[in-house]
Amino acid sequence: MLDTAKAAEIIRAIAVRMEAEKDFLTQLDNEIGDGDHGINLERGFKAVLEKLPEVENGDIGGLFKGVGMQLVSHVGGASGPLYGTAFMKAGNILKGKTEASAADFAAAMEAAIGGIKMRGKSEPGEKTMLDALCPAYKALSEAIDGGAELKEALEKAVAAAKEGVEYTKTIIATKGRASYLGERSIGHQDPGATSSLYMLEEMVKCL
Amino acid sequence: MKKLINGVDSVEEQMILGLVKSAPQKLKKLAEGNIVVRAQKKEGKVALVSGGGSGHEPAHGGFVGEGMLDAAVAGAVFTSPTPDKILAGIQAVAADKGVLCIVKNYTGDVMNFEMAIDMAKDEDIEADYVVVNDDVAVKDSLYTTGRRGVAGTVLVHKIAGAKAETGASLAEVKAVAEKVIANVRTMGMAISPCTVPAAGKPGFELAEDEVEIGIGIHGEPGTTREKLSTADETAKKLLDKILADIDYKGQEVVVLVNGMGATPLMELYIINNFVQDYLKEQGIKVYDTMVGNYMTSIEMAGFSLTLLRLDGEMKTLYDAKADTPALKR
Numbered sequence: 452m453l454d455t456a457k458a459a460e461i462i463r464a465i466a467v468r469m470e471a472e473k474d475f476l477t478q479l480d481n482e483i484g485d486g487d488h489g490i491n492l493e494r495g496f497k498a499v500l501e502k503l504p505e506v507e508n509g510d511i512g513g514l515f516k517g518v519g520m521q522l523v524s525h526v527g528g529a530s531g532p533l534y535g536t537a538f539m540k541a542g543n544i545l546k547g548k549t550e551a552s553a554a555d556f557a558a559a560m561e562a563a564i565g566g567i568k569m570r571g572k573s574e575p576g577e578k579t580m581l582d583a584l585c586p587a588y589k590a591l592s593e594a595i596d597g598g599a600e601l602k603e604a605l606e607k608a609v610a611a612a613k614e615g616v617e618y619t620k621t622i623i624a625t626k627g628r629a630s631y632l633g634e635r636s637i638g639h640q641d642p643g644a645t646s647s648l649y650m651l652e653e654m655v656k657c658l
Numbered sequence: 659m660k661k662l663i664n665g666v667d668s669v670e671e672q673m674i675l676g677l678v679k680s681a682p683q684k685l686k687k688l689a690e691g692n693i694v695v696r697a698q699k700k701e702g703k704v705a706l707v708s709g710g711g712s713g714h715e716p717a718h719g720g721f722v723g724e725g726m727l728d729a730a731v732a733g734a735v736f737t738s739p740t741p742d743k744i745l746a747g748i749q750a751v752a753a754d755k756g757v758l759c760i761v762k763n764y765t766g767d768v769m770n771f772e773m774a775i776d777m778a779k780d781e782d783i784e785a786d787y788v789v790v791n792d793d794v795a796v797k798d799s800l801y802t803t804g805r806r807g808v809a810g811t812v813l814v815h816k817i818a819g820a821k822a823e824t825g826a827s828l829a830e831v832k833a834v835a836e837k838v839i840a841n842v843r844t845m846g847m848a849i850s851p852c853t854v855p856a857a858g859k860p861g862f863e864l865a866e867d868e869v870e871i872g873i874g875i876h877g878e879p880g881t882t883r884e885k886l887s888t889a890d891e892t893a894k895k896l897l898d899k900i901l902a903d904i905d906y907k908g909q910e911v912v913v914l915v916n917g918m919g920a921t922p923l924m925e926l927y928i929i930n931n932f933v934q935d936y937l938k939e940q941g942i943k944v945y946d947t948m949v950g951n952y953m954t955s956i957e958m959a960g961f962s963l964t965l966l967r968l969d970g971e972m973k974t975l976y977d978a979k980a981d982t983p984a985l986k987r
Contacts, residue, residue, distance in 0.1 A: 485876040527737040529766035627765045
């Protein structure tokens with residue numbers, strides 16, 4: 452079970468993690484992109500922390516919507532619209548809920564991924580955050596269908612996302628700036644898939 | 659990192675403030691955000707809005723003014739501005755004929771501009787956009803995000819800007835912008851990388867005798883790494899790629915020899931010396947040439963070559979008056 456206070460704790464933990472991983476994410480992005488992924492996410496989540504007190508006393512939907520708006524208006528690049536849209540779509544599903552069941556969480560994650568696909572005009576297999584998030588969602592929803600609690604299901608999701616990040620090392624980027632490198636993008640792990648994995652890991656730690 | 663800055667967090671805003679202070683009668687910065695607009699808003703025309711990450715100076719703020727842009731929205735270095743800031747730029751300059759955004763084809767730029775245009779439409783502002791994709795280094799295929807928008811964007815600003823100044827409709831200005839995009843091609847290379855201030859170290863490293871061919875404008879590596887050769891051989895390599903892409907034979911062109919930020923004019927002129935002779939040999943007539951820093955990657959050393967195939971309309975609009983800090987005609 453996830454309540455608004457727990458959701459806010461997760462967001463704070465993600466912000467701390469993004470600050471800690473800023474240099475590593477930027478280094479990954481330098482290899483195949485333009486070297487700003489960590490910098491942008493750190494800046495975006497810093498803005499999220501400033502906004503959090505205004506949105507953490509209502510429903511989870513409002514909290515996620517507030518997070519999404521801050522990311523859209525402070526991150527820039529491609530990751531701002533993508534993560535921002537993801538949180539806003541998840542917020543839509545959780546609107547009015549101060550407590551979310553495992554099934555609610557799965558529905559929110561499905562909507563978030565749908566938002567990323569729509570905004571990025573992308574599908575899994577293109578060396579993007581979807582290569583972590585889509586297998587993670589599949590593992591999560593299967594675990595929940597099998598009767599698992601949210602924490603256990605999210606642990607499965609993290610394991611799948613880790614494999615997804617590894618998988619991004621083996622494929623050519625066909626979306627985003629890394630696509631310009633063609634075969635030179637092979638061997639490098641995708642920064643967006645990596646930051647998505649970190650977010651899922653922080654969720655598990657907080658539950 | 660060795661840079662003349664006052665701190666990594668103040669780079670973008672102080673750059674915009676300094677640009678505006680260089681032409682205070684003509685430009686102003688909006689109170690919120692790194693957005694440059696004309697000092698006097700012009701009614702009765704389509705407003706042109708462009709923008710992108712900082713680090714490409716004089717693009718795009720340096721092209722705000724009569725005959726070119728109405729607003730330029732600067733994001734963080736090499737990072738697209740966010741939709742709320744782009745929307746603020748659109749709102750500030752929107753007159754009765756609508757707004758055309760000129761967007762370089764980079765995933766982040768396109769996404770943020772699309773979101774901003776959706777928001778502008780919600781406020782009943784007539785807004786549309788074109789995406790510039792002039793970079794022939796990148797294959798335009800299903801397997802990439804498509805060609806990048808690079809230095810050719812400046813010529814889209816110039817010619818679409820002149821069209822807008824005539825009082826043409828949004829559809830007409832968009833059509834001219836699309837025509838420039840269809841006829842402009844660019845290819846670039848680097849001999850040394852650049853450092854994003856907030857990152858503190860270069861985006862890639864090159865040995866003393868190595869170059870990157872097919873770079874974009876964000877300090878990212880190019881499509882191939884090669885040994886350094888002469889200016890003429892390097893320019894020929896870039897030109898051949900452009901000439902193989904669309905047919906320029908017997909056509910009139912505008913040539914843009916663009917420095918990436920740290921290339922001396924001396925070297926750009928050496929490049930241009932070859933370019934002019936080579937184009938003549940190929941039966942291509944040069945109508946006009948621009949040499950200098952128009953679309954840069956901070957302190958990257960290297961250059962790009964741009965060719966625009968002209969027709970009568972584009973020629974007239976290219977020759978129309980422009981009065982901006984970075985381009986006067």
